[in-house]
Amino acid sequence: MVEDNDTFPSEFILLGFTNREDLQVTCFVLFLAIYVVTLIGNLGVIILIRIDSCLHTPMYFFLSHLSLLDVCYSSTIIPQTLLNFLVEKKVISFVRCATQLFSFATCATTECYMLAAMAYDRYVAICNPLLYSVVMSQRFCVGMLAGAYLAGVISSIVHTVSIFHFPFCRSKRINHFFCDGLPLLALSCSDTHVNEAIVSAVVGFNMLSTMVFILVSYSSVLSTVLRMRSAAGCHKAFSTCAPHLVSIALYYGSSLFMYLRPGSRHSLERDKVVSMLYSIALPMLNPLIYSLRHTDMKNAMRKAKGRVLSSLSIHGSGPGERRGLPLHGKKG
Incomplete structure (x- = not known):
């Protein structure tokens, strides 16, 4: 076909x-439900951290930006995927494909450095609590955040250019549900060994470092926790670190399996499932992982719920009830 020879x-x-x-309708409903839950959960975390002064700490500052990255992650991939479930011709322009890959790579790389920043925050909080407010100053936190985003942008530029540098002449059909690097390299009519090496080097450096x-960081944290004599202190340290460790295990486990395998062991069909785990499922799970384990988050949610119910109760009552006066009759 002519379209395959461009x-x-x-x-x-x-x-x-x-x-x-x-399965198109079933998959559409599933992906739509995941997207809605992801948006509600992550935007809810961002708003909750914003409005509750008890959560204005470095740990929750980074968590709010992790939630923002998860929203961007999902919004980069899922809307196009939902559209493709409904239309017969599942096309994406060359520019949109490159933009999607760039945005996805930026979010993925930035999330690596964000998780590292959160680990350092826990290290300072548990191993050097007396210096925490000095070390984790607002300026330092903003600097780490800016560095994470900068690393994400630079790495994604290298990632995207290395993939779109050579022409595609084998086919126009991407065997994936979004424009990811490995399925795109499979369409190149040039020798892709150098490109694959560059992509693996960039991804490997970001992830392994x-x-x-x-x-x-967590080795030092574990060493400090094991020396604690207070059971309450150990429990508090564990409750703040456990959600982060679960998120790290899911993210790095699936990403390493996806990108750092030998090329001969790649299966594009299996890669779709793995991609869904770290690019779609994990952004949905992160708010649940952090909210259910962090005591401060649960307390903030209870306070927010109480304020909402109180507001609804006030607005649902009449003027007399708001003043604490009877609505009918006079005091005789």
């Missing part, structure tokens, strides 16, 4: 999560 195609065809027609930093 050296510089104006658009690609996304084959999607599945080609079974009987941040992972080593996280492991070193």
